[in-house]
Amino acid sequence: MSAVDVYLADLRAAIPGPSWTRRDLLREAGDHLEDATEAYAAAGYTTAEAEALALRDFGSVDDIAPGFRDTVAIGAARRTALMLVLVMIPQAFLWDDGIDLGSSGRLAAPDAGLFNVLDTIIEYVGTIGALGAVIALVATAIGQRWLPIGRRAARLTAAWAFAIAVVIPVIGLTMLALTGSLTVMVALAAIAFMATPFALVALSAQRTLAAC
Amino acid sequence: MKADALRGHLDSLILAVVEKQPLHGYAIIEALNARSGGELDLPTGTIYPALRRLEKAGYLHSSWSEVGGRKRRTYELSSAGRNALAAHRQEWRTFAKVVSGVLGEA
Incomplete structure (x- = not known):
C-alpha cells in the first residue's frame, strides 16, 4: 500500500457520514495526489519522494479533515x-x-x-x-x-x-x-x-x- | 503568504483562476501558484471543500471530463460567479486604495 493510499484511508476514517457524500470528495483528493505525485516524479524525484512531497503540499489529515x-x-x-x-x-x-x-x-x-x-x-x-x-x-x-x-x-x-x-x-x-x-x-x-x-x-x- | 491572511479571499482567488477556462482541482492549484508567483502558502487539500462550497452556492458548475486521458472533475465559472468576482474586484480596489492612502510609503 502506497503512502498516498494510507493517507486516503486515514482521511476517509476521519470523515464520518454517509459514503455517498464522501465518495466524490475523496476521489478528487486521490486524483489531485496522483497528479501532484506525477509532477514531482517528472521533476526527477523518486516515487517515494514524489508521494511524500505531494502529501506535504496537500496538508496533514488533521489540517484537512475539518x-x-x-x-x-x-x-x-x-x-x-x-x-x-x-x-x-x-x-x-x-x-x-x-x-x-x-x-x-x-x-x-x-x-x-x-x-x-x-x-x-x-x-x-x-x-x-x-x-x-x-x-x-x-x-x-x-x-x-x-x-x-x-x-x-x-x-x-x-x-x-x-x-x-x-x-x-x-x-x-x-x-x-x-x-x-x-x-x-x-x-x-x-x-x-x-x-x-x-x-x-x-x-x-x-x-x-x-x-x- | 499564510492561509490566515487569505481568509475571506480564497473564494475570489479560485473564481479568478477559472474565469478564462474550466479547470480541474490540481490545475486550479497550479494556476494559483503561477499567478501568485508561488507566494500562496496554504495546504492544497483545503481547496476542495472551497470548490464544493462555491459550486453549491451557484458560483461554479462542475462536470467530470477527460483531461490528459483521465477523468477529472472540472470547474467552470457560472454567470453568478462572474458577477461575484466582479463585485469582489471592485471591493478590493477600493480597500487597497484606502489602506494604501492611510499607510502611505515608509
Whole structure:
C-alpha cells in the first residue's frame, strides 16, 4: 500500500457520514495526489519522494479533515432538508384536501376534543416543519453565498428534521387511532404516505448527525 | 503568504483562476501558484471543500471530463460567479486604495 493510499484511508476514517457524500470528495483528493505525485516524479524525484512531497503540499489529515467534514455534513444536511420538503408536500393532501383524514376523524372520533387539539397541533407543526426545511435547504445551498454554513448548521438541520419526522407521524397515527373507524385503506395510506417517508427522513437525519 | 491572511479571499482567488477556462482541482492549484508567483502558502487539500462550497452556492458548475486521458472533475465559472468576482474586484480596489492612502510609503 502506497503512502498516498494510507493517507486516503486515514482521511476517509476521519470523515464520518454517509459514503455517498464522501465518495466524490475523496476521489478528487486521490486524483489531485496522483497528479501532484506525477509532477514531482517528472521533476526527477523518486516515487517515494514524489508521494511524500505531494502529501506535504496537500496538508496533514488533521489540517484537512475539518474542511472535508464540513462539506460532507452540509451535503448530508441538504439532502435531509430536501427529503423533508418532498415528504411534507403530500401531507396536506393526505390530511386535509384529498383523503381528508382530518375531517373524517373529527366526525367519528369518540374523543373529539383531543382529536381537535391534535389536529390543530399537527397543522402548526406541519407548517413550521415545512418552513424550517425550506430555509435549511436554501441555507445549505445558495445560502452559502452569504452565511457561514458549517457543521453547526448541519446539526441544527438534522435535529429539526428528526424532530419533525417523529412528531408528525406520532400525532397522525394517534389521530387515526382516535377515529375508531380506521379502515384498511386509510391505514395503508398512512403507512405508505406518512409513516414510511418520515422514517426515511429520520434515518437521513441520523446519518447527518453522524457526519457532524 | 499564510492561509490566515487569505481568509475571506480564497473564494475570489479560485473564481479568478477559472474565469478564462474550466479547470480541474490540481490545475486550479497550479494556476494559483503561477499567478501568485508561488507566494500562496496554504495546504492544497483545503481547496476542495472551497470548490464544493462555491459550486453549491451557484458560483461554479462542475462536470467530470477527460483531461490528459483521465477523468477529472472540472470547474467552470457560472454567470453568478462572474458577477461575484466582479463585485469582489471592485471591493478590493477600493480597500487597497484606502489602506494604501492611510499607510502611505515608509
